[in-house]
Amino acid sequence: MEKVTRKWWETSVIYQIYPRSFYDSNGDGIGDIQGIIQKLDYLEKLGIDAVWLSPVYKSPQDDNGYDISDYQDIDPIFGSLQDMEELIRKAKEKNIRIIMDLVLNHTSDEHPWFIEARKSKDNPYHDYYVWRDGVEGEYPNELKSAFCGPAWEWVPECQQYYLHQFSVKQPDLNWENPKLRQEIYKMINWWMEKGVGGFRLDVIDLIGKEPDKMVMAEGKMLHPYLKEMSRATFQKGDLVTVGETWSATPERAMLYSNPDGSELSMVFQFEHMVLDQVPGKEKWDLRELPFVEFKEVFEKWQTELYNKGWNSLFLNNHDLPRAVSRFGDDGKYRVESAKMLATCLHGMQGTPYIYQGEELGMTNVQFDIQEYRDIELLNVYKERIEQGYPEEEVMRSIYVKGRDNARTPMQWSEEPNAGFTKGTPWIRCNPNYTMINAEEALIDQDSVFYYYQKLIRLRKTEPILTDGRFRLLLREDPSIFAYTRETEKEELLVLCNFNGQEVSYELPDIWKDQEVLISNYAQEGSFGTLRPYEAKMIIIRKGE
Ligand code: TEU
Numbered sequence: 001m002e003k004v005t006r007k008w009w010e011t012s013v014i015y016q017i018y019p020r021s022f023y024d025s026n027g028d029g030i031g032d033i034q035g036i037i038q039k040l041d042y043l044e045k046l047g048i049d050a051v052w053l054s055p056v057y058k059s060p061q062d063d064n065g066y067d068i069s070d071y072q073d074i075d076p077i078f079g080s081l082q083d084m085e086e087l088i089r090k091a092k093e094k095n096i097r098i099i100m101d102l103v104l105n106h107t108s109d110e111h112p113w114f115i116e117a118r119k120s121k122d123n124p125y126h127d128y129y130v131w132r133d134g135v136e137g138e139y140p141n142e143l144k145s146a147f148c149g150p151a152w153e154w155v156p157e158c159q160q161y162y163l164h165q166f167s168v169k170q171p172d173l174n175w176e177n178p179k180l181r182q183e184i185y186k187m188i189n190w191w192m193e194k195g196v197g198g199f200r201l202d203v204i205d206l207i208g209k210e211p212d213k214m215v216m217a218e219g220k221m222l223h224p225y226l227k228e229m230s231r232a233t234f235q236k237g238d239l240v241t242v243g244e245t246w247s248a249t250p251e252r253a254m255l256y257s258n259p260d261g262s263e264l265s266m267v268f269q270f271e272h273m274v275l276d277q278v279p280g281k282e283k284w285d286l287r288e289l290p291f292v293e294f295k296e297v298f299e300k301w302q303t304e305l306y307n308k309g310w311n312s313l314f315l316n317n318h319d320l321p322r323a324v325s326r327f328g329d330d331g332k333y334r335v336e337s338a339k340m341l342a343t344c345l346h347g348m349q350g351t352p353y354i355y356q357g358e359e360l361g362m363t364n365v366q367f368d369i370q371e372y373r374d375i376e377l378l379n380v381y382k383e384r385i386e387q388g389y390p391e392e393e394v395m396r397s398i399y400v401k402g403r404d405n406a407r408t409p410m411q412w413s414e415e416p417n418a419g420f421t422k423g424t425p426w427i428r429c430n431p432n433y434t435m436i437n438a439e440e441a442l443i444d445q446d447s448v449f450y451y452y453q454k455l456i457r458l459r460k461t462e463p464i465l466t467d468g469r470f471r472l473l474l475r476e477d478p479s480i481f482a483y484t485r486e487t488e489k490e491e492l493l494v495l496c497n498f499n500g501q502e503v504s505y506e507l508p509d510i511w512k513d514q515e516v517l518i519s520n521y522a523q524e525g526s527f528g529t530l531r532p533y534e535a536k537m538i539i540i541r542k543g544e
């Protein structure tokens with residue numbers, strides 16, 4: 001087979017920073033860009049190749065920055081454009097690329113475009129957004145916001161409603177307007193000239209929306225727009241681009257991540273993230289994870305995109321609960337299960353993403369409702385209490401699935417406020433920071449941190465992790481996620497026990513006494529059994 005020349009992001013590991021919660025350098029209780037600069041040594045030690053920054057642009061912070069009021073300036077709470085340029089420069093000195101988060105489906109209602117657009121129907125900016133007349137005094141249609149309530153908001157000056165799929169302060173942009181699209185492309189090129197290494201594209205599957213047909217994701221113009229944008233911007237650089245696409249299927253992902261580079265590098269798909277909820281209901285309607293289905297979703301994406309596209313690999317982000325609490329054990333076996341989950345994910349083909357604190361085994365949190373900050377969570381609490389749900393049921397859903405689980409401050413040390421701020425943090429720290437923090441992790445050779453460091457190194461030294469064909473084993477096993485990766489030269493076995501009990505398995509003896517690349521238990525166990533949350537990678541080197 002001819003040697004595949006890999007793009008830099010196909011052998012990379014990307015770290016996501018939620019700046020507001022990462023490190024506060026000036027004591028105002030909010031993380032900032034200078035704080036990230038001060039932690040570049042930590043990121044370099046971990047060994048990651050790029051950092052995806054959640055938005056730091058000017059914003060009223062209604063949705064913590066995913067409501068942008070100026071794409072080409074930095075919000076003062078995070079710093080200045082000079083700070084951003086310093087971060088890009090200093091990260092590059094450490095061979096770390098900076099990936100910006102582009103929110104192109106909507107802006108803030110405080111963006112100058114919208115301030116103009118809402119003045120009147122014939123304002124030149126009116127058509128930058130999606131407006132509809134009411135129907136007999138009612139909303140244009142039944143579309144709902146992801147943050148509760150209708151997706152339409154009335155503006156008396158225009159005698160029309162505007163569309164907002166998220167908060168009322170996040171009006172949807174009208175991508176049918178070519179002038180709007182050209183303004184977006186000009187802005188992207190402006191960031192590319194600043195030397196960014198790529199972009200994450202927020203809910204990018206929504207930009208082709210057809211609201212009159214109630215079609216929001218995967219509208220018919222979506223891929224034409226992506227191709228036009230890619231030609232006008234991304235293809236001019238050696239960038240990584242990752243689209244957030246909750247609606248993606250492997251078939252669609254072959255378009256998004258076509259190796260010809262016509263659209264994006266890859267997408268975040270969420271099929272493995274909607275299994276532990278009642279089918280057809282919301283993430284708040286909890287159910288136990290159907291484990292065999294969980295494995296088969298990964299199998300589908302690994303096999304269907306093989307040589308036809310590229311996978312992102314993630315179990316955490318700023319919108320999702322902490323993986324060790326959701327899929328592992330954040331109590332007795334927190335360290336083992338955090339390492340097991342990392343082994344399971346990093347053994348696959350694709351680009352792995354590490355969300356800040358995941359490398360420490362940070363966990364979910366349980367606060368009183370008034371200590372939460374996320375608009376989505378607070379809106380759902382209000383709506384479900386009004387609908388008569390018992391409060392303890394609503395709180396349970398928030399404990400398990402609330403986005404603030406991922407947004408409590410990064411835990412740097414056992415100092416007050418986890419060493420995150422000298423001030424009062426914008427959201428309370430998880431009280432377990434006294435035992436789960438970076439300082440502890442860096443002095444403990446067996447920490448989750450050093451396990452991630454080793455996994456990241458393996459991705460550089462073991463081509464099979466990038467190239468190997470995926471095959472699921474032990475399909476029906478209710479506890480073990482086992483798969484192989486295979487190339488002409490090697491075969492890798494990844495074994496992960498997702499259970500707090502010792503379990504046994506039957507696999508061919510060829511795997512006995514072979515080289516163990518990594519394991520989350522210090523002492524090698526016996527072939528055929530796995531200890532609680534035990535994980536390992538075993539490799540057979542077939543020679544030339
Ligand atoms: O998220 C898209 C999105 O749909 C999620 O908010 C999802 O609905 C929710 O988390 C599921 O529980 C992106 C950003 O990642 C998110 O932070 C923003 O709030 C949202 O878009 C609007 O920009």
Ligand code: CA
Nearest residue numbers: 024026030032
């Ligand atoms: Ca600050």
